[in-house]
Amino acid sequence: MTRNHRHRARINRNGQRGATLLVGLIMLVLMTLQALAAYTISTVQLPIVGNMQSRQDAQAAANLALGQVLSSSEFIMKPHAVAASPLDIDVNGDNASDYRVTVTPTCAAVTPLRARDLDPGVSEDFQCMAGTAFGGASLCATSHWNLQAVAITAPGAAATGVTTEINQGATVRIDIGESRTFC
Secondary structure (H helix, E strand, O other), X not given: OOHHHHHHHHHHHHHHXXXXXXXXXXXHHHHHHHHHHHHHHHHHHHHHHHHHHHHHHHHHHHHHHHHHHHXXXXXXXXXXXXXXXXXXXXXXXXXXXXXXXXXXXXXXXXXXXXXXXXXXXXXXXXXXXXXXXXXXXXXXXXXXXXXEEEEEEOOOOOOOOOEEEEEEEEEEEEEHHHHHHHO
16 A cells, blocks of 8 residues: 555545534434423423323212213102202212212203003003093103203312313103292
8 A cells, every 4th residue: 555545544534434423413403402301392292191181080079960860760759859958979989079060950841751662561551541531631751851960179179170060851750730830
């Protein structure tokens, strides 16, 4: 190898050392920016997920309260009396109330039962048939109710600020005399 050729190789290697450092620094800056972007996205997403969870818990509490009201004998006997007291609901099973749900029934309509729709073999229908023997009206009616359940964070529970409203329709057979009182 000639002296001229060795000198040229040494100059090329010295010129490449600076380029490698520059490419390495650019890669380091890009990786840092990517890490910062991932951190920012994760800190924004965490509250969003928490809010969605709180909303779903409130909806579950409202649905649970509606289920309790609809399955109670009080609703079947006196549908208008359901709103007397709010229900405290424990969603997560820790024996502490998480949500307070107020269920408000509103009578939407009353439909008198027709005599031809009654079955004398069913005790519930038989009670409605007293005046139908000579073409009279039935003693019963079907009342149509809208149950509005509003769930808010219970006192003493972690304040999430979530409020959820769910509406559920239901029908109840009532005495025709009660229909004038409640609807």
